[in-house]
Amino acid sequence: MDTIAVTAKPAIGKGFRLQWESAQSAHVLLYPEGMIKLNGSAGEIMKRCDGARTIADITTDLELCFATSGLDADVAAFVSMALAKNWLELRE
């Protein structure tokens, strides 16, 4: 599988909507007649995917927010999985 450039800008896929659901204490991804409940880290990544920030920006921001480092591989793996499921799409 091709690696995705860290300069790519992921956005929520067409037909999907991301929102916080307090009743489930989770971010959920809504799509026609369905819903995916995201775990904490998936939610944190997805909510930063606004089509404006690059994967590098998102990774840096996460590392800053959670006072950690070396998240590159985790973010890349999640983004590539989410792209395959159309949860995310890439903007130029």
Next chain:
Amino acid sequence: MNAQVSRPGPPLWLLLELTYKCPLHCVFCYNPTDFTRTGPELKTEEWLRVLREARALGAVQLGLSGGEPLVRDDLEEIVGAAHDLGFYTNLITSGVGLNEARLQALKTAGLDHIQLSFQDSTKEMNDFLSSTRTFELKSKVAALIKKYDYPMVLNVVLHRLNIDHVEEILKMAQSMGADYVELANTQYYGWAFKNRDRLLPSREQLQRAEETTKRFREQSGQNMRIFFVVPDYFERRPKPCMNGLGSIFLTIAPDGCALPCHAARMLPGLDFPNVRDASIESIWYDSAGFNHFRGDSWMKEPCRSCPDKAKDFGGCRCQAYLLTGDAANADPVCDLSPHHHLVTEAVARTERPYRAEHPLVFRDHR
């Protein structure tokens, strides 16, 4: 009493049947056959209150259905309110009554998704198969749906009288530019149950249709995704209907009756509350009607000791009631059910020719 051992989760899926009114007369409609006897429809304000209360509990997917929801001239207002509350809004429509002005207003109001169902009576099916009026209407609506940047999702209900035309149906869907086609075999409730012996396909018809669908899928590639839903009468294990009654689905009928499934109104001895008299919270968590089929204490054998009971919840309560007269029985689709022969006999009857003394009953307003 241990009814509160595990408090159910929220009603994540809310279906509003805004009206039983419909310009069509489909023989497979699952609306109750005595729908004309139900009380007046909820007013706009009442629907909006239902939306607010259900959303506050955690409801997030919204289906707007009927009847034909476009019959309600407040549909745009209801969609707008639902969108503002954070619902993902799905319109389930025949497309009759959908013009550009209304679609534009619905889009502006925040409608997320449209499922165009294919209406079908014998006459309309003939229209359809001969590419005349119905096709023109669907094509017009399909073009509008695409123009407003929605995926084009076509739902076609299959039965004995049209299942041999699956190839034509798929070709037509393709020429309409459908992105998704759901070939959904009829489920036998309401008018469809009344007409079951005329609508249930034979095993051979079903196999042919599945093969045609498979071939078409291979030829047409990924542009049009096709789903084929097998009629459960041909299965040996029941469907996990509604994921168990009262677990995630909440339906509000046109008159405000709250139901754990759109067909549950037929179940005898259950008192389903009305949103005019009670809050959604008390209906969902506290009403006897909603608590009755939660958990497994209602189950009889063979379900009670079955290892699959947490997987299929004993199947469909409405089907159990319709076929065996007792909603607590195992769904007779299951071959472990002592009533399974009722299903296999119905399937066996499909091998015989039609009998004229059982004419089709069209959904009507009498």
